[in-house]
Amino acid sequence: MEIIDDSRLVDAYILGNEAALAELIDRHKNKVYGFIFSKVLDKDIAEDIFQDTFVKVILTLKEGxxxxxxxxxxxxxRIAHNLSIDYFRSRRRMPVIGETFMDEEFSIFDFLADPEDCSETKIIKEQIDKELRQIIDYLPEDQQEVLRLRIFKGLSFKEIAEETDVSINTALGRMRYALINLRKVIEDKNLSLTMV
Known part of the structure; x- marks a missing residue:
């Protein structure tokens, strides 16, 4: 049986062949997941970054x-690598005090309180959260569901697929369309997620 190379599968997917993407993911999932896991050393986090990697792949391919x-x-x-770096940047990092502490670089900001603890920041986040929930109501029901499960409940796409009884590809597709439609709703209604 002839093995179709990646570039032909990419072209087929761009032209609408969903099975081509499934083949690409299946072909490379072990290498991509293994790479991510080697960086984060946590199964659940690795799965989330893996899924976010392919969401970015899908969006990039669909947008041409x-x-x-x-x-x-x-x-x-490279996408997986960048998302792994983003994960570490988003965490609060505290230097470990040990024998090599004096030789390692550290920032005074590592010792300061997380800005998320600030009451003003919490109020802004709550306001944005409230506005986002209202905007999501404009979307079709299946897209609302996947957005709520991902954003507000923090479920992985695997968990979303199980919760909604669909395939991971369908869950990813719904998220893609939800984000596209969310952007349209925000533009059409001239909305902004900011504190009034």
């Missing part, structure tokens, strides 16, 4: 912004 000239896997690995 992919131009890696047949280098699909290195491109996906």
């Amino acid at each position: 912004k992919y131009n890696e000239e047949g280098k699909f896997l290195p491109w996906v690995m």
Whole structure:
């Protein structure tokens, strides 16, 4: 049986063949997941980053912004690498005091309170959260569901698929359309997620 190369599968997916994406994911999932896991060393976090990687892949392909000239896997690995770095940046990092402490770089900001603890920040986040929930109401029911499960409940796409009794590809697709439609609603209604 002929093995179709990645670039032909990418082209097929862009033209609407969903099975081509499933083949690409299946072909590279172990390498991509293994790479992410080697960085974060946590199964659940690795699964979330893996799924976010392929959400970004899908969005980029569907928006026609992919131009890696047949280098699909290195491109996906670069996305996975960047999302792994984003994960570490988003966490509060405290230096470990040990024998090498004096030799390592550290920032005074590592010792300050998390800005999320600030009451003003909490109020702003609550306001944005409230506005976002109202905007989501404009979306179709299946898109509302996937957004609420992902954003407000923090479920992985695997968990969303199980909760809604659909495939992971369907859950990813609904999220993609939900984000596209959310952007349209915000633009059409001239809304902004800011404190009034």
